[in-house]
Amino acid sequence: MDRENDIPVFAQGLARIKLALRTSCFSASKRQHSGALSDTLQHWDDQYLRSDSPMAGHTRSLAEFGYTTSPVEVAGADQLTAIAQIKGLFSEQGLIALRRACCQLEGASATSHWIISKRTRAATELSTFIREMMNSRAFLLAVSKIAGVPLLPHPLINARSQVNYFYPPETPDEKAQIGMWHTDGTSFVLNILLSDPSEYEGGEFVYFEGPIEQFDTQNFAGRLRKSAVKASGDAVYIYGSRVYHGVRAVTAGRRMSLVLSFHCPYTQEDVNKFWHLASDDGVLATLRPWLRLKRNLRMSPGEQYRALGIETITFAEATGGRNRLTGMGRE
Ligand SMILES: O=C(O)CCC(=O)C(=O)O
Ligand SMILES: [Fe+2]
Numbered sequence: 011m012d013r014e015n016d017i018p019v020f021a022q023g024l025a026r027i028k029l030a031l032r033t034s035c036f037s038a039s040k041r042q043h044s045g046a047l048s049d050t051l052q053h054w055d056d057q058y059l060r061s062d063s064p065m066a067g068h069t070r071s072l073a074e075f076g077y078t079t080s081p082v083e084v085a086g087a088d089q090l091t092a093i094a095q096i097k098g099l100f101s102e103q104g105l106i107a108l109r110r111a112c113c114q115l116e117g118a119s120a121t122s123h124w125i126i127s128k129r130t131r132a133a134t135e136l137s138t139f140i141r142e143m144m145n146s147r148a149f150l151l152a153v154s155k156i157a158g159v160p161l162l163p164h165p166l167i168n169a170r171s172q173v174n175y176f177y178p179p180e181t182p183d184e185k186a187q188i189g190m191w192h193t194d195g196t197s198f199v200l201n202i203l204l205s206d207p208s209e210y211e212g213g214e215f216v217y218f219e220g221p222i223e224q225f226d227t228q229n230f231a232g233r234l235r236k237s238a239v240k241a242s243g244d245a246v247y248i249y250g251s252r253v254y255h256g257v258r259a260v261t262a263g264r265r266m267s268l269v270l271s272f273h274c275p276y277t278q279e280d281v282n283k284f285w286h287l288a289s290d291d292g293v294l295a296t297l298r299p300w301l302r303l304k305r306n307l308r309m310s311p312g313e314q315y316r317a318l319g320i321e322t323i324t325f326a327e328a329t330g331g332r333n334r335l336t337g338m339g340r341e
Pocket of ligand 2: 250
């Protein structure tokens, strides 16, 4: 790695709980533009997925990260993908449409000093295109194959989708926009980069290739990695709750990304920690959706898929009946 650590770590443990309580008293973020956002009602089409399988570049399982036990009972640590760098998920037309949808949502973005400086949460509620994409069985199957388990859109809408916008500081004393070192509140997370290298400088996606217990910014022990994902439409899939990651400061231009969270309906162990979410949205705003989530998780996988009008995705489909990520090209 070329540089020492240059991004701070977001609060963990007790400090995070304190943040959550503060968030519930004061507004966590400022909306920059108010008023209704126009949804162009552009529709998703499964043809926007490339017909050939996406290419998985650098790929590691949770076992390869050093986890000896799996966080979910339905799949082993060796079957769960910790990180996969993905190319060629979308067709050219699909990428143009997705970028357009995410650009439109910038009008609804809010800035804060939390993990990500500027973002629009609940993108699936604001954009027909992103909602339809997230509910497309073909899209879900593609992501399930990357993850190693069958997936559904995450039941919590605020955690389900967000668009991040990173800009350089406008004045010398303004803070650079970064993604602090953090783990996600959700586990199955697809980070889709939507800017080309020519559009910005800096903004590398970095992660620690080891278990979270060993994460130490004073000593990365040679396991600080920079994702090779560069082109617009490329994606980094991570097991978000077990992989420390961040985004370095953007020093010029604009970097946009869409972060999608999924849920595996075959396990009750959704690791989504209440306090993690509450530190983003505030205690009161989190309580009701969180209780609903707990109820949802008691439904059978078939019921959870049916509730969304999606034919069940089976383990055999997600794994191709074979090993993790086989049937998908590797670089
Ligand atoms: O912008 C990215 O590539 C990743 C951002 C991220 O880690 C997050 O939104 O949780
Ligand atoms: Fe993240």
